[in-house]
Amino acid sequence: MDAMKWAAQWMGKHKWRLVLSIILNIVGVVLMTYEPYVFKDIVDEVLMPMRFELLVPMLLKALVIGVMFVTTRYFCNILAEQAAQEAVRNLKSALFHKLMGQTSDFYRQNTGGDLINKCSGDVEMIAHFINWILPHSVECIFMLIFALTVFMSINWQYTLILLAITPFTAIVARKLSKTVRPAFRAAREQLSFLNTVVQENISGNRVVKAFVREDYEMEKFQKENQKYKELNVHATLLWLRYGPIIQSISSLLTVVNLTVGGILVASGKITLGELTLFLSLAWALNEPMDMMGTIVNNLQRFYASVEKVRDLYYSNVKIKNPEKDLSPETVTGAIEFQDVSLRYGKTEVLKNVNLQIKPGETVGIMGPTGSGKTTLINLISRFVDVTSGRVLIDGVDVRNYNLQKLRGSIGMTMQDVFLFSDTLESNIAYGVPDAPMEVIEQAAKAADVASFVKDMAEGYDTIIGERGTGLSGGQKQRISLARALAVDAPILILDDTTSAVDMETEQYIQEQLRQLPTKATTIIIAQRVSSVMHADKILILEDGRITEEGTHRELMQNHKGYYYKTCMLQNGLEEKGGEE
Numbered sequence: 001m002d003a004m005k006w007a008a009q010w011m012g013k014h015k016w017r018l019v020l021s022i023i024l025n026i027v028g029v030v031l032m033t034y035e036p037y038v039f040k041d042i043v044d045e046v047l048m049p050m051r052f053e054l055l056v057p058m059l060l061k062a063l064v065i066g067v068m069f070v071t072t073r074y075f076c077n078i079l080a081e082q083a084a085q086e087a088v089r090n091l092k093s094a095l096f097h098k099l100m101g102q103t104s105d106f107y108r109q110n111t112g113g114d115l116i117n118k119c120s121g122d123v124e125m126i127a128h129f130i131n132w133i134l135p136h137s138v139e140c141i142f143m144l145i146f147a148l149t150v151f152m153s154i155n156w157q158y159t160l161i162l163l164a165i166t167p168f169t170a171i172v173a174r175k176l177s178k179t180v181r182p183a184f185r186a187a188r189e190q191l192s193f194l195n196t197v198v199q200e201n202i203s204g205n206r207v208v209k210a211f212v213r214e215d216y217e218m219e220k221f222q223k224e225n226q227k228y229k230e231l232n233v234h235a236t237l238l239w240l241r242y243g244p245i246i247q248s249i250s251s252l253l254t255v256v257n258l259t260v261g262g263i264l265v266a267s268g269k270i271t272l273g274e275l276t277l278f279l280s281l282a283w284a285l286n287e288p289m290d291m292m293g294t295i296v297n298n299l300q301r302f303y304a305s306v307e308k309v310r311d312l313y314y315s316n317v318k319i320k321n322p323e324k325d326l327s328p329e330t331v332t333g334a335i336e337f338q339d340v341s342l343r344y345g346k347t348e349v350l351k352n353v354n355l356q357i358k359p360g361e362t363v364g365i366m367g368p369t370g371s372g373k374t375t376l377i378n379l380i381s382r383f384v385d386v387t388s389g390r391v392l393i394d395g396v397d398v399r400n401y402n403l404q405k406l407r408g409s410i411g412m413t414m415q416d417v418f419l420f421s422d423t424l425e426s427n428i429a430y431g432v433p434d435a436p437m438e439v440i441e442q443a444a445k446a447a448d449v450a451s452f453v454k455d456m457a458e459g460y461d462t463i464i465g466e467r468g469t470g471l472s473g474g475q476k477q478r479i480s481l482a483r484a485l486a487v488d489a490p491i492l493i494l495d496d497t498t499s500a501v502d503m504e505t506e507q508y509i510q511e512q513l514r515q516l517p518t519k520a521t522t523i524i525i526a527q528r529v530s531s532v533m534h535a536d537k538i539l540i541l542e543d544g545r546i547t548e549e550g551t552h553r554e555l556m557q558n559h560k561g562y563y564y565k566t567c568m569l570q571n572g573l574e575e576k577g578g579e580e
Contacts, residue, residue, distance in 0.1 A: 364532025
């Protein structure tokens with residue numbers, strides 16, 4: 001019941017549609033159980049006494065009942081479907097909102113295929129509960145109640161004989177419920193894993209081809225696909241093991257009905273018309289029994305899906321808006337790290353980092369791979385939160401900022417460039433969708449995007465493939481930079497932005513950045529000395545600590561430092577102790 005209530009809440013104000021659908025369903029059952037009465041009267045009042053003048057009115061009566069039944073069933077199905085689709089819409093929106101608020105930790109712990117399956121297949125199973133499982137369950141219950149009421153009113157002994165068979169169906173159905181639920185959950189989890197394999201191969205298609213691993217990936221897919229098939233077959237076989245038993249009990253009911261009914265007619269206990277009524281309504285006992293196995297089967301699928309969807313919906317969002325928003329009216333871009341440490345599990349990524357960046361200052365950050373450079377800037381945007389210490393912007397802890405205000409004050413390019421399957425213009429204007437064309441062109445010029453847009457037939461209206469398919473690494477980086485510049489934010493973070501462009505293009509971009517009309521506080525993460533050598537301040541991060549800090553000239557005086565050695569290496573010079 002808890003799972004059912006949870007699913008029903010997503011219908012919102014459209015619950016009345018489901019309620020009305022159920023009412024119409026019950027009306028339809030009443031009409032179905034009443035129609036056999038007409039056939040009873042035809043036998044007892046028309047055929048037996050040979051009063052054929054009553055036949056036409058009774059047949060018309062049966063026709064009207066049939067039309068009313070079809071009409072109620074039509075509107076019943078329409079209303080249930082509308083309620084189900086409203087629940088799907090609301091639930092998918094809530095899950096998407098939940099996903100948008102999650103951190104990178106969450107996505108490391110949950111595969112893309114599993115998340116997609118929860119938001120699609122599992123949600124659709126909840127819709128199936130609303131528009132099929134629940135209405136059919138109600139129909140079976142009331143069908144049984146009305147049929148038994150009719151039977152008891154005619155001959156209670158006959159009814160009790162028929163009822164003696166039904167407990168066996170309930171016992172089998174309960175056993176089926178306990179057996180198949182774990183099997184269906186295992187199948188749903190395997191489907192999520194299978195979706196992940198497909199998604200990874202779509203995203204990493206070029207890597208697969210580059211390393212000639214098509215056969216390996218195909219074999220891996222076939223293995224997981226086979227496992228999914230086996231789990232589904234196992235779950236189906238479990239159901240089929242009990243399904244024939246339920247159907248056999250149902251068939252036995254028909255045999256008992258004919259045998260006992262014939263004896264009662266022969267002994268004069270019931271009329272031939274009443275036997276016709278019993279036989280006509282036998283389906284009202286048979287169908288609930290036949291449907292019970294299918295309903296239990298579908299209910300177990302529903303419960304398994306609800307568990308998975310609820311796991312996602314109630315997953316903890318670690319980065320939240322503060323209860324009290326202390327964001328300043330305007331952000332100037334002063335950034336300060338006070339004894340900042342960050343730990344992932346047992347791994348300490350940042351260790352007591354202290355740093356001050358003035359508004360409008362340009363700071364370069366270098367260091368070995370894995371030293372914590374990207375993690376450092378992720379703290380500024382609150383993609384992660386500090387384990388200890390504070391990160392301040394304009395003197396206010398970033399944890400006291402409204403998230404939209406905080407991130408809206410930062411233009412950012414990321415190490416892993418992601419472009420959307422949309423026009424070039426839309427990708428650049430992603431952070432400012434209402435930006436005029438001159439803003440987009442200005443950002444494109446500064447990022448040297450304009451140099452290759454002119455060669456595209458559709459210009460800024462050119463559709464970029466998913467993740468920038470068809471573009472070079474340098475082109476994607478420049479579009480990412482243009483997207484960050486178009487925001488015109490007081491803080492600009494460039495994470496390895498020009499690693500894929502040539503030196504000439506990099507110098508052009510640096511010159512354009514220096515000529516921007518509004519000077520943003522700029523943080524540049526790079527591996528090339530040429531990317532940071534003109535910065536106001538350069539930081540060297542090693543093993544989560546700032547080991548060097550100063551200008552290019554100052555750091556070159558430390559002949560044993562990381563910066564000096566890197567500079568000499570990249571310029572192809574020996575360490576002579578001089579400055580380059």
